[in-house]
Each structure stands twice: as structure tokens, then as C-alpha cells.
Amino acid sequence: MKHIILAAMSAAMLIPVAASAQSYGEVRRDQRELREDRRDLNRAIRRGDRGDIRDARQELREDRREMREDWRDYRRSHADVYRRPIYRGPAGYRYRPVNVGYRFAPGYYGRDYWVNDYRRYRLATPRYGYQRWVRYGNDVVLVDTRSGQVVQVYNRFFY
Secondary structure, eight states: OHHHHHHHHHHHHHHHHHHTTOOHHHHHHHHHHHHHHHHHHHHHHHHTOHHHHHHHHHHHHHHHHHHHHHHHHHHHHTGGGGOOOOOOOSTTOOOOOOOTTOBOOGGGGSGGGBOOOTTTTTOOOOOTTTEEEEEETTEEEEEETTTOBEEEEETTOOO
């Protein structure tokens, strides 16, 4: 009886490890599927067959939806990674939601606000030397460092 209880307890401890192992490999597989679906869609558009185009678009939508669900599951299971200390902006800072195309003053995307460990947060790799992931309030923003222009925004990224 003791062995059965110990086996059940050890199995219960291993299940969360296996569930959170939806790690980097699964994300790469999802990204590869998206690339393949985009290629299929482009081929169908070049050939001009409406049925193939419709099927390729549907498959691409489904794979994007699945990737978003995987992302949400990852965030839920790794919530501690996304809890950060309170944000302290530059002098005169007042939070205002931003969109793509907004231009930040240089103080907002300085070295103090960079998100250097972007892979830990599953963010895309920025273009070397031209773009940086920056924390802005609880948002994370991809900024073109030459112009201060916002390239991408994830609202309420940090808890």
C-alpha cells in the first residue's frame, strides 16, 4: 500500500513538469507550421484556385489560433516570470496607451527600460542595432531606436 501511495505522489509531482514542457520545442513547431501555411497560401494565390486559397487561409487562421492558445497557457503556467517590480518612468512620466506608429521621447527607450531577456518572455528577436524591446508601464513595446517610433505593442504584458 505504501508503494502505491508513493507512486501516486511521485506521478502527481511529475504531471506539472510534463504539462509545462510545452516549451521551446512546441513553440518552434507552431512557428514552423505558420511559415508552411503562409507558403501554401502564397502558392495557392499564385495558382489562382479559389478553393485552395480558402483552405489555405482557414488552415493559417487555425494555426494562429492554436499558437495564441499555447501562448496563453504558457503565461498562465509561468505567471511568476511576468511579475515585475513597479515601473518608474522618466521625469514627467504619465502612462498613456500607445499604438504602432507613436513616437517616444528618447528618455522612454533608454537603457534603463530595455527588456534584454526577451527570449525568456517569448518575444521575437528585434532587428540588431535598430530595434529594442522596452518596458512602458505594464506594456512591452518594440521601438525603432533611430526614430523612437513604436513598431509593435503588447498591452498588459507584465502583471
